[in-house]
Amino acid sequence: MDSSLTPAHIRHLCRLGEFHTPTPGVASGYVQANLVVLPKSLAFDFLLFCHRNPKPCPLLDVTDVGEHEARIVAPGSDLRTDLPRYNIFRQGELVEEVTDIREYWRDDFVAFVIGCSFSFESALLKAGLPVRHIEEGKNVPMYTTSLSCLSAGVFSSCLVVSMRPLSAGEAIQAVKITSRYPKAHGAPVHLGEPDLIGISNLNSPDFGDAVTIEEGEIPVFWACGVTTQIALGQAKPEIAITHAPGHMLITDIQDESLVVP
Amino acid sequence: MDSSLTPAHIRHLCRLGEFHTPTPGVASGYVQANLVVLPKSLAFDFLLFCHRNPKPCPLLDVTDVGEHEARIVAPGSDLRTDLPRYNIFRQGELVEEVTDIREYWRDDFVAFVIGCSFSFESALLKAGLPVRHIEEGKNVPMYTTSLSCLSAGVFSSCLVVSMRPLSAGEAIQAVKITSRYPKAHGAPVHLGEPDLIGISNLNSPDFGDAVTIEEGEIPVFWACGVTTQIALGQAKPEIAITHAPGHMLITDIQDESLVVP
Numbered sequence: 432m433d434s435s436l437t438p439a440h441i442r443h444l445c446r447l448g449e450f451h452t453p454t455p456g457v458a459s460g461y462v463q464a465n466l467v468v469l470p471k472s473l474a475f476d477f478l479l480f481c482h483r484n485p486k487p488c489p490l491l492d493v494t495d496v497g498e499h500e501a502r503i504v505a506p507g508s509d510l511r512t513d514l515p516r517y518n519i520f521r522q523g524e525l526v527e528e529v530t531d532i533r534e535y536w537r538d539d540f541v542a543f544v545i546g547c548s549f550s551f552e553s554a555l556l557k558a559g560l561p562v563r564h565i566e567e568g569k570n571v572p573m574y575t576t577s578l579s580c581l582s583a584g585v586f587s588s589c590l591v592v593s594m595r596p597l598s599a600g601e602a603i604q605a606v607k608i609t610s611r612y613p614k615a616h617g618a619p620v621h622l623g624e625p626d627l628i629g630i631s632n633l634n635s636p637d638f639g640d641a642v643t644i645e646e647g648e649i650p651v652f653w654a655c656g657v658t659t660q661i662a663l664g665q666a667k668p669e670i671a672i673t674h675a676p677g678h679m680l681i682t683d684i685q686d687e688s689l690v691v692p
Numbered sequence: 693m694d695s696s697l698t699p700a701h702i703r704h705l706c707r708l709g710e711f712h713t714p715t716p717g718v719a720s721g722y723v724q725a726n727l728v729v730l731p732k733s734l735a736f737d738f739l740l741f742c743h744r745n746p747k748p749c750p751l752l753d754v755t756d757v758g759e760h761e762a763r764i765v766a767p768g769s770d771l772r773t774d775l776p777r778y779n780i781f782r783q784g785e786l787v788e789e790v791t792d793i794r795e796y797w798r799d800d801f802v803a804f805v806i807g808c809s810f811s812f813e814s815a816l817l818k819a820g821l822p823v824r825h826i827e828e829g830k831n832v833p834m835y836t837t838s839l840s841c842l843s844a845g846v847f848s849s850c851l852v853v854s855m856r857p858l859s860a861g862e863a864i865q866a867v868k869i870t871s872r873y874p875k876a877h878g879a880p881v882h883l884g885e886p887d888l889i890g891i892s893n894l895n896s897p898d899f900g901d902a903v904t905i906e907e908g909e910i911p912v913f914w915a916c917g918v919t920t921q922i923a924l925g926q927a928k929p930e931i932a933i934t935h936a937p938g939h940m941l942i943t944d945i946q947d948e949s950l951v952v953p
Contacts, residue, residue, distance in 0.1 A: 471736065474736045475732065475735045475736040475739060475757070475802070476756075476757075478736060478739050478740065478743070479739065479754055479756070482739070482743065482751060482754060483754075483764075490743060493740055493743060493744075495737075495740070495844060495845055496736070496845065503744075503842075541736070581764075583756060584756055584757065691952070
């Protein structure tokens, strides 16, 4: 996939059924986002869950009830067709992976567009910091932790974190850089001793792949959007739809626009 | 009122029915907040309205459905009794002013606690900047504008702004200072020519009192929480309850805790 295609072009290819692959590296420089779709009956609770837990669930856009356009971050988009791949959950169980959700769409659905770590990773790379799972061609390692999110109505979850190994000096720089991206999970939530947040073995991530931690490096942990998947799994909504992992919504906003002063 | 009383003490006095007066200057250093209470049927739309319009409606805390404690900003509080005075609205019309809303409370109510400008005003004063309406013992002048908020479901409104006159140099400093308080309306939305945002006469504010603008000063405009009152007035909910103007919730969090780096 040509990394120079515009976000609108990529979304159009998805809509035509011509793009079904993972999105890392696609439309370079533009913010990619998680999608969660829920019935209105759960929308207040979920919006409140995101509001109370902005590090794992930084909201970029939320639709009005029944709307399927992300008006703020992707004007002209159709969230039912414009992602490469979707997961359908019933009672919290994954039941199907599809490339189009028009036949599942209901007038009482609300769509939540949530920031992801790709934005800050590109800032880390630009600053010359290593991003190990990218170097190793792997998925980022993710872990459930003993840290709890604030619950909201039916939604509760432990905090899920992603991990990137860095030297102490790099870790300090990474704190500074990612602090400027609150809409992409922001500053780390922990660094160093994994036990302190309930992680017993870095080599056995709960999601994604283990990566090499080199001599002199410490693990640095960021809040992760997979937290919402745990919350959905526990709440067991009648129906929920999300992007398929790695198959994100490509928005029209640029990574740099997420930076806070 | 002794400005050194703790927030919990003030709330307790309200609960006992012994404190019914305006709160400026009370529990100095602690964040004061607006209150909006709505039935759950409107809670998603209103939460989304606040999320989309964080400058006029910076959310500090939102309760779960039926809860009347602001667990995050005022643990142990009872939002039904702990403010000095409340307004009851039916179909968008003010029908009553009361000092206790227990008899109006319903199990489907959601309470929204929203930041107010007192926090940034105290920072302006500490920096030696003039806050004219305080100097003149008046209410801050507020104006409806030609700027629109992003609507959400049944809620829409023009942006209401408050105005403080400052010299150019002071205005620059005020931008820097208030930028650090996004949960208290943040940086100004405009400065200088009032016509450009649809204000024709600074001497006739739509709410509050006109203040003196001295030679060499320009008007500086901040987003204002009264915006929510316009949105409620237009949506005409069956019932809504707010704090009475100037009779705010005193929270346990300190003004300084709102500062972003």
